[in-house]
Amino acid sequence: MKKITLSLFFFLFAFASFGQVELKPAIGINVTDVSKDPDSGSTKGQVGFQAGASVLIGEKFYVEPGIFYVRKSTQFVEEGSSPNELQLDMSGIRIPVAVGYHLLGNEESLAALRILGGGSAFFVTGVDAEGASKDDFKSPTWGLFAGAGLDLWIFFLDVKYEWSLTDVSSITDFDVGKHRSFYSNLGVRIRF
Secondary structure (H helix, E strand, O other): OHHHHHHHHHHHHHHHHHOOEEEEEEEEEEEEEEOOOOOOEEEEEEEEEEEEEEEEEEOOEEEEEEEEEEEEEEEEEEOOOOOEEEEEEEEEEEEEEEEEEEEEOOOOOOEEEEEEEEEEEEEEEEEEOOOOOHHHEOOOEEEEEEEEEEEEOOEEEEEEEEEEEEEOEOOHHHOOOEEEEEEEEEEEOEEO
16 A cells, blocks of 8 residues: 555656646545345445545646545345345545546636546455455455546536446355446645
8 A cells, every 4th residue: 555655646746747736635425336236136326435635737638646535335135035235335545547638628727627537446444244344355446437527716526437347355155246336526626
């Protein structure tokens, strides 16, 4: 984890000379589901949250690495004569790296519309579920995402959809496939 954080800071300093730099602290919500239902049930994405920051580097084209504390939640319903529900809450550190383009406006405009996409790594730090532990889940999990952003004055709103490239569970009798997550972040833009 320390190596990734140090690499992120070196990356930021290396690219800072290529254009404007903007710090973007944000909070948001997420909804996370899985790609496969368990053999004897179904799943439903629940609302989770995230908080952290990213750094936008560039002008019309930009790179935006970030680091966020994330809490994801999924509900598993076991069907049968007596249905049983299991809530799976995972917490961890998500490190996204986005590449984007300002469709309308740019970093210095009063309003701007952006498109973005990139990859991320999610490092599990905790699991809250009956009968499950952190060791039952793969870490890190890797993902690809695409989305859009809207800038208004010093505020921004980003929405992203992420497809996990890595299976969630490391135990074979709980194969739920990959995460699918929707993220929405609201924050402020601090220019340097």
